[in-house]
Amino acid sequence: MSTPSTVDTTLDRRELFIDGQWVAPANGATTDVIEAATENVLGAAASASASDVDAAVDAARRALPGWRGMAISDRAEVLDWFARELKTRAKATAVLTSRENGMPISLSIGANGYAPSMMVSYYAKLVRESAAEDIRPSAMGKRTVVRHEPVGVVAAITPWNYPQSLAAMKIAPALAAGCTIVLKPSPETALDAYAFADAAHAAGLPAGVLNIVPGGREAGAYLVEHPGVDKVAFTGSTPAGRAIGEVCGRLLRPVTLELGGKSASIVADDADLDHFAAQLAGVSLPNNGQTCHACTRILAPRSRYGEVVDAVTAAVAALQIGDPLDKSTQIGPLVTRAQQLRVLDYIEIGKHTGHQLTVGGDIPDGIDTGWYVAPTVFADVDNSARLAQEEIFGPVLTITPYTDEAEAIAIANDSPYGLGGSVWTSDEEHGLAIADQIYSGTVGVNHYALDFAAPFGGVKASGLGRELGPEGLAPYRRTKSIYL
Incomplete structure (x- = not known):
């Protein structure tokens, strides 16, 4: 580190x-x-x-x-x-x-x-x-x-x-x-x-x-x-x-x-989990999670739920935490002490409401200066929970299971926000069809990145x-x- x-x-x-x-x-x-x-x-x-x-x-x-x-x-x-x-x-x-x-x-x-x-x-x-x-x-x-x-x-x-x-x-x-x-x-x-x-x-x-x-x-x-x-x-x-x-x-x-935003990533049954995991930091945790369009809610099919939890946990655990001026750093400090405390408070809520903490959950070991929070993942989070409904604005991800595509879309849309979102599938046309049903101003298929030549903004x-x-x-x- x-x-x-x-x-x-x-x-x-x-x-x-x-x-x-x-x-x-x-x-x-x-x-x-x-x-x-x-x-x-x-x-x-x-x-x-x-x-x-x-x-x-x-x-x-x-x-x-x-x-x-x-x-x-x-x-x-x-x-x-x-x-x-x-x-x-x-x-x-x-x-x-x-x-x-x-x-x-x-x-x-x-x-x-x-x-x-x-x-x-x-x-x-x-x-x-x-x-x-x-x-x-x-x-x-x-x-x-x-x-x-x-x-x-x-x-x-x-x-x-x-x-x-x-x-x-x-x-x-x-x-x-x-x-x-x-x-x-x-x-x-x-x-x-x-x-x-x-x-x-x-x-x-x-x-x-x-x-x-x-x-x-x-x-x-x-x-x-x-x-x-x-x-x-x-x-x-x-x-x-x-x-x-x-x-x-x-x-x-x-x-x-x-x-604000509370965007969802829908991981389809046929998703390439290696590709999804490789893109996770940039799509779900950009700028240490301090990003309005970050896809912090991960929706995983029950048929592959354990695989998704393992892939997300491993990807997050491998992130390099440290000096933001170091080119190898992927997670730096939050902007202020107040923001750090806000995020840590949400993590405590997650710990005390029965969600499964798979990685992170505190200030990183070995750093005693700066407003750092270890990137954190909670699994088995119902979409009605505060962690899934409220914008945390820090490096905290939730994973929620779904049974079929219709339920995944319903969960993605069950949010007061509608800024971003992403769909992960090996069939791009199918991904476009799912994206059409997400009530959001922007959606990515197998990635997410703003385009200077395309409109950006939200609904709700x-x-x-x-x-x-x-x-x-x-x-x-x-x-x-x-x-x-």
Whole structure:
């Protein structure tokens, strides 16, 4: 087992990025960002107050006419430059993010390093190639011009688990559509958010087009209901999403909500268990289980139930736990002490409610620093149990038996959530047929991975709207019909 890094580096970012400038918070407030593996302070990040949010929204409003009025080709060229600047910072940003939230560097290099640059490039290309308007014939020989206009000033609020990717999923399409944006990142990962500011500054993004104001819940709540905001884009917990949705509903303000999940993997009778076990870490335990779409419920056929339990247990027991900056690490620490305690509480619930603990169940042996939880598997879990119904957001898997395919589908759909899911079978067409019956925004067949060119989002308590793909651009545009 590798041990946590003891790199002694302090990274202070005590200013906000507003109107293209570095601005001290009005009240001088900062928040310490703690390294998940060492429990040491990484650095202090500025913490925005209501007056700082006012300044950021005002800057975005002033910048909106110029940015939305820019020729699409010129706007896309600026975004291409922005993407290049993000790419030059990719490795450093990935390392910093892993230190903040504990994500293994093998995942972070893509998710927090190169993905933002790729998304900005994707949307720059998309708007170059998509028409800003179309002319439709109407009755009696008349015509209607349908124009796609930017929705306006966007408030983006992002969490700590995939801070760079989830911010880029909002920044890239919003800027490509001609919107301006105020980003409020999570205080737990506030330091890495400055990579966007640094890249924007270097790329010559016009002042006020992108503003970054780290802060706590109060700053986020104030931003959501700010009268100068035209749309809200949020990724985070379902309770927070409900509160934001209520505010936006009252204000008749467009909102995109990407929320929690409790996804299921249906292992079919004919599944290749070696392939399933090899994919398990990436599908069910990505980012130490701190992933909204993770397939943490494993549904196994009774005819092969013992095989599945053994395969899952062996795969989880073999995972490398340790320093998130070690390329061989598969399970790093959780983001905070509070998150570690939350997950350990769920494990205790599992132990005291009769579920079969097959591996894990505590803090890993040999590590006494950092917020680690050993990857844990509970078998014989009824789908009505709390472990199967509530989002744990940590490295805890449950295994539930099913009798036939209809029961498997019913169990998969018996959840308040509907974000992800997967089907494992040697017959891909059969897998597609099962996937069609899973009530979820996304499903993988024999794997699960987000695709930049395809929509991502959930149903039920997993949220509203879609991000990524052409569908991810649409929420940042509104249509106007001009009748000729």
